Amino acid sequence: LLPVESETDETGKSAHPTNKDWPQWGRTSQRNNVAEGRLPLDWDLEKGTNVVWKGKLGTxxxxxxxxxxxxxxxxxxxxGGLNPxxxxxKDMSCLVCFDEATGKLLWQYASEKLPAGRVHDWPMIGLCSTACVEGDRVWIVTNRCEVVCLDVNGFRDGENDGPFLDEPAKTEIDADVIWKFDIFGLLGVRPLHQSVSSLTQVDGVLLLNTSNGPDESHVKIPAPDAPNFLALDAKTGRVIWKDNSAGESIVVGGSSCSCSGASPSVATLGGVTQAIFTGKEGWVYGxxxxxxxxxKTTLLWQFDGNPKTSKYSLGSKCRRNTLMGSPVVADGRVYVATGHNPEHGEGDADLWCIDPTKRGDLSSELVFNKSFENGEKPIPHxxxxxxxxxxxxxxxxxxxxxAIWHFATADRNGNGKIEFDETFHRSLGSPVIHDGLLFIAxxxxxxxCLDSKTGAARLDRR
Known part of the structure; x- marks a missing residue:
């Protein structure tokens, strides 16, 4: 479903899609999935109602x-067997490019699986990263834990753009690779099961979470010194910046998908342009x-999305969650929701609205101990x-x-009890904010549905 037009913001060229383009996850680097204009509310594949075309994909x-x-x-x-x-x-992860007007298959990028198997690259999962596009370039994070830059035209323009020139095939249906950066091999990152982050591109800089995570034991971190957050030059793939603020403090949630796979955001807030990342241990960093x-690394603020008394464990009874969805920026505020690997059950969670113009530790609570600085200073996390x-x-x-507001439960019917549908449960997604309302599944x-300014519950539906 495509928007007609949207307002601009202050975060760079890629944050200004025009007409009906939707060039990255969330449309802009603020990650607020809102489309301006009227969109179809129903469609029928058999009758063709509100369906322009259908394109074949994998399973x-x-x-x-x-x-x-x-x-x-x-x-x-x-x-789908799109390329003969x-x-x-053959199990591969693919990026497919279609013609927008007709649905014609233009080209496909196919990535071989990692030899380690499901520990780093889950079978048949495909390409989880959502592509980021700017001009004639498209960037993805592959199943092999690498960033790949491709020509949006493939080989249909009759050129093999470099510096990468060693594509195994160069037909019209094949992808033209511009450059690759191997996060796995060059930075030692070790994702669990899959690399899933989607890139954002602002002012020629690519930002991503690396998906560095635990091993299959869900306890040991194979690469605690590997970066969690990464910035690359969009033209060359050169490393501009890296950071491993999570390090050994990673909450091993059972999957890199439930840890740092969330896509970062970029927005100008309080006059300062900020890159906002979610960490594996439930923290947000600006x-x-x-x-x-x-x-340079200048940490402006950080926020713990979990109650301080919550304990981490595997399963649905665990109250200490990770962050799976992207931080969303709207009306000068940052919104985040905690969640978990769905294989570990549903469980309770937290939804936060944060003021990103403040500095330092912005968590709602701090932890003390009389044996540490006489109980006058917070203890290390x-x-x-x-x-x-x-x-x-x-x-x-x-x-x-x-914390501007926090939502975990709300006694909407006033009966003195917290019902199932009055509780916020673990979420895999990001909130959407529009016209003073926040929606999240x-x-x-x-x-x-909540009031985006106050957090007051408006509606809950199964």
Missing amino acids: ETYSSPTVSGGKVFIGTNNA AHPRE YDFADLKLG KPLCACEADKGDFVRPNPNSG DASGLLH
Whole structure:
């Protein structure tokens, strides 16, 4: 479904899609999935009602389509057998490019699976990253934990653009690779099951979460020194900046998909352009984007999305969650929702609205212990349980809190009880903010509608 037009913002050329383009996840680097204009509310594949065309994909598709310059890009697996050179029986991860007007298949990028198998590259999962497009370039994070830059025209323009010139095939249906950057091989990143982050591009800089995570034990971090957050030069793939703020404090949620696969956001807030990343241990980080472009790390603020007394464990009873959805920026505020790998159950979670113009630790609570600085200064963060009462820890409200509002439960019917549909459960997605309302679905099948300014619950539907 395509928007007609949208307002501009202050974050760079890629944040100004015009007409009906939707060039990256969330349309702009603010990640707020809102389309201006009227969209069809129903469609019928058999009758063709509100259906312009249908395009064949594989058997599993986890990425979202992006639209730019008359082309549609979407990730899938190879089971569709779209390129005769790659039989459908061969497990590969693919980016497919269609003509926007007709649905004609233009070209396909096919990525071989990693030899380690499901520990780093889950079978048949396809390409999970949503493509990011600017001009004649498209960027993806592949199943092999690499960033690949492609020519949007493939080889249909009669050119093999470099510096990468070693494509195994160069027919009209094949992709033209411009450059590759191997995060797995060059930076030692080790994703669990899959690399899933979707890129954003602002002012010639690509930003992504690396999906560095635990091993199959869900306990050990194979590469604690590998970066969690990464910035590359969009033209060359050169590393501009990297950071591993999570490090050993990663909450091993069972999958890199439930940790740092969320896509970063960029927005100008309070006069400062910020790059906003979600960490694996449930924290959100805001960095100075101007310094980041110079290779400098200036952390403006950080926020813990979990209650300090919550404990991490596997399963639905775990209250300490990770962050799976992207941070969303709207009306000068940052919105995030906590969640978990759906294989570990539903469980309760938290939805936050944060003031990103403040500085420092903006968490709603701080943890103290009398044995540390006489209980006058917060103790260092402990990722599995920040506040352990049996060890003398206790919580105080943070006087510097950036929490504008928090939603976990709401007794909407006033009966003194918290019902199932009055609870916010673990979410895999990101909120959408429009016309003063916030909408978000949770993994328990509820759609929540809240006042985006106050957090007051408006509606919950199964």
